[in-house]
Structure formats: structure tokens, C-alpha cells
Amino acid sequence: MSDLTQLGVKAIRDGVTGGEFSAVEVAEAFNTAVAAASELNAFITATPDHALAAAEKADADRAAGKDLGPLAGVPIGMKDLFATRGVQTSAASHILEGFKPEYESTVSQKLWDAGAGMLGKLNLDQFAMGSSNESSYFGEVANPWKASDGSNAKLTPGGSSGGSSAAVAARLCPAATGTDTGGSIRQPAALTGTTGIKPTYGRCSRWGIVAFASSLDQAGPMARSVEDCAIMLEAMAGFDAKDSTSLQMDVPAWSAELSGDLSGKKVGIPKEYRMDGTDAEILKAWDDGIAWLKDAGAEVVDISLPHTKYALPAYYIVAPAEASSNLARYDGVRYGLRDIEDGAGLQDMYATTRAHGFGDEVKRRILIGTYVLSAGFYDAYYTQAMKVRTLVQRDFENAWAECDVVLAPTTPTAAFALGEKLDDPLALYLSDIFTVPASLAGLPAMSVPAGLNSKGLPLGLQLIGKAFDEQGVLNAGLAIEQRAEFTAQPERWW
Amino acid sequence: MSVTREEVAKIASLARIRMEEGDLDHLVPEFNNILAFVEQLGEVDTSSVEPMTAVIPQKLRLRDDVVDADPLTGGGKRDDILANAPVAEHGFFGVPKVIE
Numbered sequence: 001m002s003d004l005t006q007l008g009v010k011a012i013r014d015g016v017t018g019g020e021f022s023a024v025e026v027a028e029a030f031n032t033a034v035a036a037a038s039e040l041n042a043f044i045t046a047t048p049d050h051a052l053a054a055a056e057k058a059d060a061d062r063a064a065g066k067d068l069g070p071l072a073g074v075p076i077g078m079k080d081l082f083a084t085r086g087v088q089t090s091a092a093s094h095i096l097e098g099f100k101p102e103y104e105s106t107v108s109q110k111l112w113d114a115g116a117g118m119l120g121k122l123n124l125d126q127f128a129m130g131s132s133n134e135s136s137y138f139g140e141v142a143n144p145w146k147a148s149d150g151s152n153a154k155l156t157p158g159g160s161s162g163g164s165s166a167a168v169a170a171r172l173c174p175a176a177t178g179t180d181t182g183g184s185i186r187q188p189a190a191l192t193g194t195t196g197i198k199p200t201y202g203r204c205s206r207w208g209i210v211a212f213a214s215s216l217d218q219a220g221p222m223a224r225s226v227e228d229c230a231i232m233l234e235a236m237a238g239f240d241a242k243d244s245t246s247l248q249m250d251v252p253a254w255s256a257e258l259s260g261d262l263s264g265k266k267v268g269i270p271k272e273y274r275m276d277g278t279d280a281e282i283l284k285a286w287d288d289g290i291a292w293l294k295d296a297g298a299e300v301v302d303i304s305l306p307h308t309k310y311a312l313p314a315y316y317i318v319a320p321a322e323a324s325s326n327l328a329r330y331d332g333v334r335y336g337l338r339d340i341e342d343g344a345g346l347q348d349m350y351a352t353t354r355a356h357g358f359g360d361e362v363k364r365r366i367l368i369g370t371y372v373l374s375a376g377f378y379d380a381y382y383t384q385a386m387k388v389r390t391l392v393q394r395d396f397e398n399a400w401a402e403c404d405v406v407l408a409p410t411t412p413t414a415a416f417a418l419g420e421k422l423d424d425p426l427a428l429y430l431s432d433i434f435t436v437p438a439s440l441a442g443l444p445a446m447s448v449p450a451g452l453n454s455k456g457l458p459l460g461l462q463l464i465g466k467a468f469d470e471q472g473v474l475n476a477g478l479a480i481e482q483r484a485e486f487t488a489q490p491e492r493w494w
Numbered sequence: 495m496s497v498t499r500e501e502v503a504k505i506a507s508l509a510r511i512r513m514e515e516g517d518l519d520h521l522v523p524e525f526n527n528i529l530a531f532v533e534q535l536g537e538v539d540t541s542s543v544e545p546m547t548a549v550i551p552q553k554l555r556l557r558d559d560v561v562d563a564d565p566l567t568g569g570g571k572r573d574d575i576l577a578n579a580p581v582a583e584h585g586f587f588g589v590p591k592v593i594e
Contacts, residue, residue: 103574216549248555310535364524366511370508384535386545
């Protein structure tokens with residue numbers, strides 16, 4: 001039989017449903033691939049039994065003639081930010097090491113209900129704070145791609161969903177969950193030649209997802225095709241009364257409505273995204289994308305999003321502010337790590353637990369957040385940032401008068417070497433410069449592969465759509481996918 | 495605006511994160527770099543702009559006033575809640591003595 005790990009979500013679902021192969025064969029193939037890829041460090045915890053149990057159920061249901069779910073027999077990777085009952089949910093932190101939730105997150109439960117199984121919990125930047133997967137307490141993740149210039153350096157898979165992107169690119173799973181706060185689905189997808197979508201804020205329930213910045217956090221799928229992303233997202237999305245910002249809307253049939261014909265659609269090209277320091281090859285990929293969308297029937301128009309340059313500084317006030325509040329819950333009392341010196345009191349216990357339990361980047365953000373929310377500075381920093389956020393959102397609203405979807409690069413560069421930006425937090429922050437605006441505005445946005453650069457590394461293009469118009473984003477993504485013909489795979493070295 | 499070593503130490507204490515002197519050596523300059531970066535927001539004229547209060551405007555829902563309407567988030571979960579506690583005693587969270 002051909003290598004089952006080459007198959008995507010739809011191919012596996014259809015193959016299992018049609019009896020071409022069994023779900024157990026699929027699960028075993030992926031379990032073997034996961035076990036053989038420890039050098040990538042994409043998984044924090046492997047859960048082969050979970051994947052097998054779901055597969056056995058899919059095979060039994062099929063044998064019994066029962067209806068199979070839309071993800072029947074599809075084993076996936078779960079970012080280790082989603083609470084999974086009885087399975088360590090660490091957020092890649094020391095403070096949650098060993099934490100085994102007594103409950104299941106809404107999104108993961110929906111995926112199991114659709115027939116999926118879990119291959120394991122995927123590595124990430126600690127508390128999803130980072131863009132290179134280097135802030136994980138459980139070690140960095142290596143990008144399966146390496147440059148063709150002979151340097152052999154290990155590259156970042158992006159972050160924070162770096163385990164997810166690496167695992168999907170390396171064929172360790174056909175799809176994975178990610179979460180996106182400022183670009184944590186799109187940036188890693190771009191750096192690994194994979195496809196990922198962050199839906200409109202509120203589409204996927206945040207219940208059971210370890211909170212980072214609640215007004216920005218949004219779950220979404222990562223896979224190797226637009227259609228597979230659409231199928232995954234249909235299973236993940238939907239109203240949940242347990243999340244106060246959950247959208248009370250039906251989930252559209254995105255995969256059934258997919259169309260790469262963009263006749264009558266207008267695509268906006270924001271001039272502010274043509275920034276100094278952007279890689280010339282990224283700009284070339286952007287031009288290719290413009291030509292592909294024209295070829296798909298779209299009209300291309302120049303637009304302006306004037307507050308783009310202020311999105312990133314606003315994000316680095318809003319996100320740390322919310323993080324400092326959300327992470328106050330880690331106190332060494334209710335769950336997770338407790339660290340206390342003999343005879344010390346409660347306040348010392350908090351401070352010691354948090355000093356040992358959080359990594360440097362997490363501490364940095366908690367402190368920045370504490371500072372910008374403190375009396376005397378609140379208006380100058382936090383209120384001003386939330387006003388700028390209004391302006392960023394207004395920029396997009398104005399743009400929608402002229403276009404239906406925006407096309408831009410996902411990242412300013414291809415994957416960089418692990419360690420390269422470790423000493424300069426600010427330089428790393430800049431890798432999210434193109435993804436943060438859509439996050440601040442709560443808009444659906446996705447990254448699709450555009451091709452390889454001259455060093456053989458993948459580049460991604462980003463599509464940003466109107467609120468609730470995931471379909472428009474997916475359709476434009478499909479039009480690019482059909483023309484980019486991205487079939488390259490990383491050469492196996494792990 | 496920039497912050498001093500003492501101010502960063504004070505913020506860390508407010509955030510209940512113990513800091514060693516060595517931590518502050520690298521944290522203070524990093525903190526000031528980030529502050530200098532976000533300070534460019536001051537250039538933006540926001541005098542006639544309201545701060546964002548909701549990403550996607552919607553009415554905040556009220557749940558039905560029913561006890562345990564959703565069994566997942568209702569009561570009667572003491573053992574589940576204590577299951578991951580570092581110290582649990584007699585059905586409560588255990589903490590160091592707080593009364594002298």
C-alpha cells in the first residue's frame with residue numbers, strides 16, 4: 001500500500017469511509033511516524049492509544065453500517081494548549097507540567113465527536129508567547145525544512161504553533177489544531193509550507209484553551225490544503241454557551257461551498273505592507289499571488305491601511321496586559337507547580353512558584369502587562385493602544401468599501417535559524433508584523449504556501465477577509481493553491 | 495519614558511514574580527527597549543477615537559437562572575477541582591499558614 005502518511009484529511013476520511021483502507025492502518029502509520037520523529041521535538045506527549053481507540057471505533061462503526069463523522073478515521077495533532085481529559089496539558093510551561101485536566105476543551109471534544117483521534121499534544125511557545133517555538137520549556141521544535149545552501153542549520157518552524165506546523169509539514173499528522181493570538185497559526189504555516197486559517201474571533205470556543213490574551217485568542221486548523229482546513233474548521237467551530245464571546249451563528253458548509261473562481265471579486269493590495277526590510281523574494285511571491293488571483297478572475301485594487309505600522313506596538317501593549325491578568329491564576333494553590341522554601345509564607349510561595357514556573361518571555365510579558373495597566377500609566381499605554389486598535393479595525397472597514405479580501409505576505413522573511421533572534425526579543429516580535437493587524441481587528445485570515453525561495457525554503461501568502469467571511473478567505477486561498485501548485489516536501493533528515 | 499532597575503523590581507513584586515539581581519541585569523534593558531518601541535503609539539492622534547471594547551460587537555448573553563444548567567460548569571465537582579492541587583486536605587486547597 002502507498003504511504004498513508006502522505007494523505008490529507010479528506011483523502012483519509014474518504015478512504016476510510018469507502019473501505020479503501022482501515023482507520024487502524026492509518027493510525028498505526030502515523031503513530032509510527034510520530035515515534036520516529038523525536039528529533040523534530042514536535043510533540044510534548046504522544047498519545048498513540050487515543051489515536052488507535054478512535055480508529056477502532058471508526059472501523060467498528062463502518063462495519064456496523066453506522067454513519068461516519070466528517071473526520072472519521074482521521075488522526076490529528078492537538079496543540080498542547082487545549083485541555084484534554086487525563087492527558088497532560090502543559091502550555092509548554094513548567095508551571096503546568098503534569099497538569100492533567102479533568103475536562104475536555106470544547107474544540108477538542110468537537111473534533112473527537114466528528115470522528116478524529118489524537119496522535120499527541122504538540123509543542124508550542126510557552127503559553128503561546130513567541131514566534132519561533134524557542135520559549136517552550138520542553139525544548140525548541142525544529143522545522144523539517146532546511147536551506148539548500150548547505151548550511152544545515154536547524155530552522156525555526158515559527159510560533160507559537162510550531163509543533164503543529166512542523167508535524168503537518170513532516171507528515172507526522174494530516175492536520176493539527178493551532179491557536180492564533182497575533183499570528184500563531186499563520187506565521188508557522190508560512191514558514192513550513194503548510195496552510196492554516198484563523199477564523200473570525202468567536203467562531204471557535206475558547207473554553208478549555210489555556211488563556212493568553214482573551215480578546216485575541218482564536219483557535220483554527222493547520223493542514224496541507226485549503227479544503228482540509230475547511231473540513232477541520234467546520235468541525236472545530238460553533239456556538240458554545242461556555243464562552244461569553246462565542247459567536248451565536250451557524251457554521252457554514254465551507255468545504256462544500258469552496259470555489260477558486262473569483263469572478264466579480266475584488267482583491268485589495270495594501271500599500272503599507274510593502275515595508276522596508278521585507279525580503280525581495282517575499283515581494284516577488286506577493287506579485288505572483290496578485291497575478292494568480294487576477295488569473296482566477298478577480299479584480300486587483302490598491303488600498304491603504306494607514307495604521308498598519310501602529311498595529312504591532314498596540315499589540316505589544318494589549319496582549320501583555322491581558323496576559324498579566326490571565327496568568328495571575330498560576331499561584332501554586334489550585335493546580336500546577338508549587339515551589340516554596342521551608343517556613344516561607346503565602347506571598348513568598350506565590351513569588352517563588354511563579355519565578356520558577358514561568359520562562360523568561362512569559363515573565364517579560366507579565367511585567368510589561370503589569371506596568372501598562374498600573375495606576376498612572378493605564379491611559380497613556382493601555383487606553384491609547386485600545387484606541388489605536390479601533391483605528392486598525394476602522395482601516396479594514398474602510399477597505400471593505402473597495403475590496404472583498406486583502407492579499408499580503410504572511411511574514412517578512414522565510415524561516416530563520418533557531419537561536420538567531422534569541423537575544424533580541426524585539427527583533428522576534430517583528431516577525432508578526434503582517435499578521436497582527438487582522439488579529440487586532442478579529443478578522444478571518446489564512447496563510448497558504450506560495451512557493452520556495454532561492455534557498456529552497458517555503459514562503460506564504462496571507463488572505464484577510466471581512467468578519468464572518470471565512471468563505472471568501474478560503475476561496476481566495478484555494479485560487480492561489482490551484483496556481484502555486486505547491487507540492488514540494490522537506491527532505492527527511494530526522 | 496524609561497524605567498529604572500528599582501521600578502522593574504517593584505513591578506515584579508506587584509506581579510508576584512521573585513527576581514534575582516542577575517535577572518534584572520538583562521530584564522531592565524529589554525523592558526526599556528520594548529517600552530521605546532510601543533511609545534510610537536503616542537504619534538497617533540486619537541483625540542476623537544473611542545477605545546475598542548469588543549472585537550466583534552455582540553450582546554452579552556445571560557444564562558437561564560437555573561442551578562447546574564450545564565453539568566460541565568455546574569457544581570458538585572469538588573474532587574475534580576482538587577484533583578490537580580499541589581496540596582489538598584480535607585476537601586480544601588492547602589496553603590501555608592497565613593495567620594500569625
